Amino acid sequence: MPRIISTERNEARSARPRGWFRETGDGSSYLPLAPVTHRQSAGAALALAGLALLAPPYAAAAESDDVAELRRMLRELQAQNRELSRRLSALEGTREVPTPPRTKPARSQERSAPPTDISPLWLASAAASARAATPLPEPRDTTGMGLDERVKELEVAWAAQENATRQIIRDTLAKNGPKINSFLSLSGVIEVGASRTREFDRPYSPYKDTLALSTVELDFDIKLSNWLTGALVASFESGVRTTFPDTAPGVDRFSLDRTHILVGDFTLFPIAARAGRETLHFGTSTGVARLDTLSIGTPLTTEVFENRQTAAGFEFAFPTLPLKPPPAPVTVPPVRPLVIAPIVRDFMQALDYKPLPERVFKLTPVTPPIAPTPFYGSIMAYRGSELIVPDRTHIHNFNASLGFRTQGHCGQTYEELRSSWVCPWTFDFHVDYNTSVFDSRFLVLTYTPFLNQIGLIPGVAASVKASFGPFALVGEVNSATTQARFLDALGTQTDIQPMSWQVALAYQFDWNPWVTEIGAQGDFISVVYTGSKDMAGVTNLVNGVPTRIGFVPQNAIYATWGEWVMEGLKLALEYQAKWDYPQNQGGTGKVAHGAFGLVQLNF
Numbered sequence: 271m272p273r274i275i276s277t278e279r280n281e282a283r284s285a286r287p288r289g290w291f292r293e294t295g296d297g298s299s300y301l302p303l304a305p306v307t308h309r310q311s312a313g314a315a316l317a318l319a320g321l322a323l324l325a326p327p328y329a330a331a332a333e334s335d336d337v338a339e340l341r342r343m344l345r346e347l348q349a350q351n352r353e354l355s356r357r358l359s360a361l362e363g364t365r366e367v368p369t370p371p372r373t374k375p376a377r378s379q380e381r382s383a384p385p386t387d388i389s390p391l392w393l394a395s396a397a398a399s400a401r402a403a404t405p406l407p408e409p410r411d412t413t414g415m416g417l418d419e420r421v422k423e424l425e426v427a428w429a430a431q432e433n434a435t436r437q438i439i440r441d442t443l444a445k446n447g448p449k450i451n452s453f454l455s456l457s458g459v460i461e462v463g464a465s466r467t468r469e470f471d472r473p474y475s476p477y478k479d480t481l482a483l484s485t486v487e488l489d490f491d492i493k494l495s496n497w498l499t500g501a502l503v504a505s506f507e508s509g510v511r512t513t514f515p516d517t518a519p520g521v522d523r524f525s526l527d528r529t530h531i532l533v534g535d536f537t538l539f540p541i542a543a544r545a546g547r548e549t550l551h552f553g554t555s556t557g558v559a560r561l562d563t564l565s566i567g568t569p570l571t572t573e574v575f576e577n578r579q580t581a582a583g584f585e586f587a588f589p590t591l592p593l594k595p596p597p598a599p600v601t602v603p604p605v606r607p608l609v610i611a612p613i614v615r616d617f618m619q620a621l622d623y624k625p626l627p628e629r630v631f632k633l634t635p636v637t638p639p640i641a642p643t644p645f646y647g648s649i650m651a652y653r654g655s656e657l658i659v660p661d662r663t664h665i666h667n668f669n670a671s672l673g674f675r676t677q678g679h680c681g682q683t684y685e686e687l688r689s690s691w692v693c694p695w696t697f698d699f700h701v702d703y704n705t706s707v708f709d710s711r712f713l714v715l716t717y718t719p720f721l722n723q724i725g726l727i728p729g730v731a732a733s734v735k736a737s738f739g740p741f742a743l744v745g746e747v748n749s750a751t752t753q754a755r756f757l758d759a760l761g762t763q764t765d766i767q768p769m770s771w772q773v774a775l776a777y778q779f780d781w782n783p784w785v786t787e788i789g790a791q792g793d794f795i796s797v798v799y800t801g802s803k804d805m806a807g808v809t810n811l812v813n814g815v816p817t818r819i820g821f822v823p824q825n826a827i828y829a830t831w832g833e834w835v836m837e838g839l840k841l842a843l844e845y846q847a848k849w850d851y852p853q854n855q856g857g858t859g860k861v862a863h864g865a866f867g868l869v870q871l872n873f
Contacts, residue, residue, distance in 0.1 A: 453494055460871040461485035463566065467864030470850045470857075483508065484868070487527070496535045500546075503528040528578070536587040536643065544648070545582035551648055551671035552577055552702045553731035553748045554772075563744070564789040564796035565828040566844040566866045569772040574802065574822060575731070575748045577710045581669065583650035587643040599635035600684070602784040605792030611835045639786070647672040647700075654709045657721040667709065667726075673700025684783040691739045694783055702731040707750050707768065716820035719810055723756035729768075740781035742788035744774040749803075759811040766808075770822075772800035791834050798828040806851035823848040824857065832868075842868040 449455045463484040466477045486506035493499045505527035528549070534542020553571050554563075563569055647670070654667040680693035687693050707729035708714060708721060717724065733746035749769035758764050778785060779793040788794065807821025826849070832842035844866040851857025 453492060455491040455493070456488065457491070458488045458873055459485055462869045464867045465864055467846075467862065469862050470848075470860050485870075486524075488524075496537075498531075498533055500531045501529060502526070532585075534585070536590070537593070538590065540586050540588040540590050540643075542585045543583075544585050544650070547580045548578065550577045550579060550581060550650060550652070550669040550704065551700075552669070552704055552707075552729070553733045553746045554735065554744060563774060563798065564742075564776050564794060564832065565774070565798045565830045566842055566868050567798070567826070567828045567846050569746075569774070569798055569800040569828075570770040570802045570805075570822055570826065571731075571746050571748050571772045571800065574712050574768060574770045574805065575707060575710050575729070576712070577669070577704060577707075579652035579654070579667075579709065581650040581652035583648060583669075585646075585648040587646040589643060589645075591640070591643060596640065597638045599637050600784065601633045601635050603633065603782050605778070605780045605782070605785060607833050607835050608779055608793045610833050610841055614835070638784075641677060642675060644676055645672075645674055652709075654706050655714050655721065657714070657718060658706060658708060658725060660722065667705045669702070669704045671700055671702045673698065675699075679783075687739075687783040690783070691741075693739060695739070696735075696737045698735045700733060702733075704729050704731075708754065712822075713768065713820070717808070719759065720756040720808070724754045727752055727754050737788055739783075740778045740785075740788070742774075742776040742778075744772065747771045758808045760809050760816065762809070764808055766804040768805055769803040770801065770805070772798060774798040789832065793831075793833045796828075796830040796832075798830075799825070800828075801825045806856035808856075818856070821851070821857070823862075824851045825849045838872045840868070840870040840872070842870070844868075 461484045462482075464479075464481045466479050468477050483506070488504045490502040490504075491499075492501065503526075504524050506522070507525055508522050526547070528547055530544060530546030530548050532542055532544050536542060552575055554569075563572075650669045651665050652667050652669065653662070653665050656662065659666075675696070675698040677696040678694065679687065680690070680695075682690075682693065684694070705728050706726045708717060708724055708727050714721065727750050729748065729750045731746070731748040734744070736743045747769075748771070750767045753765045753767045755763065755765050774796060776788050776794055776796040778788045779795075781788075781792075785791070789796065802822050802824060805820070805822045806824070807818045809816050810819045811817070812819075827847050828844055829846075830842060830844040832840055834840050846862075846864045846866065848862045848864075850860050850862070852859045
C-alpha cells in the first residue's frame with residue numbers, strides 16, 4: 271500500500287508549494303495529489319477517517335449511497351491531481367533542459383554558406399540556437415498560485431518557447447529555399463477547379479457541372495554554378511489515350527512538359543546560350559498561364575498562339591550592369607487576407623476554439639531585388655511541324671524577341687508612397703516575330719487536315735506589362751502577317767488571318783509600396799477583356815458528318831476575385847461570358863456563361 275509522506279524538496283528550484291505527495295512504489299519519485307494548506311490537511315484527514323469508520327471492515331452488503339458518492343468523488347480528485355502533476359512535471363522538465371554551449375566554428379568554416387542538406391542533427395542544432403538566441407519573456411513567480419494556475423502559466427511559457435523555436439527554424443529554412451540539395455530546387459503547383467457552364471452548342475440545355483484536377487506540376491530548378499543553370503517541369507495528364515481503338519480508357523500519367531539548359535550569366539556577360547523544349551516568346555504567353563494572368567480562364571492570345579517547341583539559340587540582356595553592393599535590407603509589411611481567412615478565424619472563435627498563444631516576432635528585413643537590365647531579347651531556331659513543310663531537310667523556322675523595361679518611384683521614398691495610386695511603377699514592352707504561327711499548339715492541332723495547304727504563315731506580337739501603385743495592366747495584340755488560303759472539307763475556299771488581343775486590369779487590396787507582384791498575396795480583383803478575329807472556325811468531315819473545328823469566341827470577359835488565405839494557398843472565383851461569331855461568319859451568334867472556382871496550392 272503506497273505511503274503518504276510530506277515533502278519540501280527542491281522548493282527553491284521549482285517553486286512547488288508544500289503539499290501531500292504519493293510515492294510511486296519504487297521510492298524514486300513522488301506524484302502530487304493536491305496543493306493544500308495545514309488546515310485543509312487536517313480537514314482531509316478527518317474526512318478520510320470518517321470514511322474509514324463508515325465503512326464496515328468486513329461488509330459484504332452494498333455500501334450506502336453517500337459513502338459510494340464520496341468514494342467516487344475521491345477517485346476523480348485523485349485522477350485529476352495525477353493528470354495535473356504529469357503536466358506540471360513535463361512542463362518544468364522542458365524548462366530545465368540545458369542549452370548546449372555555442373562553439374566557435376573553424377577558421378575554414380567561418381565564411382561558408384549555410385547547409386543545404388537539412389538533417390535532423392542540423393534541425394536540433396537550429397532549435398538549440400533558437401533557444402539561446404531568442405529571448406523569451408521572464409516567467410512570473412508561481413509560488414502563490416494554485417496548481418491549475420501554475421500549469422496554465424507554464425503552458426503559456428512553453429507555447430511561446432516552442433513558437434520561437436519553430437520561427438527560427440522556419441526562417442532558417444526560408445533562407446535555404448526549396449532546395450533538395452546544393453544544385454536542385456523543387457517547386458510546383460496543384461490546382462483543383464469546379465465550374466458550372468453553358469456552352470454555344472447547348473445554350474438552352476441545363477448547365478453542365480464539372481469538378482476536376484486541372485493542374486499538377488513539379489518544377490525542378492537546377493543551378494550547378496552562376497554560369498550553368500537549367501529547369502525541368504513534369505506535368506500530370508489525365509486520361510491519355512495509349513491504346514486503340516479510341517474507346518479504350520485513358521491512362522493518367524506524368525510527362526515531361528518543359529525543360530531547358532542555359533549557359534551564361536547576364537550579371538557578367540550580355541549573351542547566353544539556351545536550348546531545350548519550352549514555349550517560344552510570342553506576346554505574354556509563356557506556357558504557364560498562372561504566372562501570366564490572374565484569371566482562371568486563359569486569354570485568347572495564349573490559347574491561340576502559344577507555341578511550344580524544341581529550340582536552341584541565344585538570349586541577350588544589355589548593357590551589363592556594373593558590380594556593386596546589394597541594396598540595404600528593408601522591412602516589408604505583409605499583405606493581409608481580408609475576407610475568407612478572417613471569416614474562418616471568427617467562426618472558429620465562435621466555436622470556442624482557443625489556440626495556444628504565439629510569440630510575436632519582428633519582421634525580418636529582406637534585400638530588394640536589383641533592377642534588371644533595360645534591353646533584353648532572344649533569337650531561337652526550331653524545326654516545326656512536318657505537316658506544314660513535308661520532307662524538310664533544313665531547320666528554317668525562327669523566333670525573335672526584343673524588349674525594353676524600366677521602373678521608377680517618382681523621386682520619393684517608399685515610406686512616402688503608402689497612399690500613392692501611381693508610384694512606384696514598372697513598364698515592360700516587347701515585340702516578337704515568328705516564322706510560322708500555325709505551329710502553335712492550338713492551330714497545329716485543330717487545322718491538321720489543312721496544314722499542307724497553309725504552309726508557313728509568319729506572325730508578330732506586341733505586348734506591354736505595367737504596374738502603377740496597386741494596379742497592374744496588361745495589353746497584347748498577336749496576329750499573323752499574311753492570310754492563310756486553303757480549301758475546307760466541303761471544297762469551299764477559306765482565307766483567314768488569325769488574330770487575338772487582350773486587355774487586363776488588376777487591383778491589389780491592402781497594398782503597400784514594397785509589393786513587387788500584384789495578385790501574389792492578400793486579396794485582388796481582375797478583369798480581362800479578350801477577343802479574336804478570323805477564328806470562327808472551318809468545316810471538316812468527322813465520321814462523314816460536317817463539323818465545325820478550329821474556333822474560339824469572338825469576345826470574352828473574365829471577372830475574377832481571389833485571396834491567398836494563407837501562404838501558398840489561393841482561393842479564386844470567376845464569372846465568364848463568351849460571345850460567339852455571328853452566323854454570317856460561321857458562328858452561332860450565341861452567348862455562353864459560366865461560373866468557376868479554383869483552389870491552388872503553390873509550393
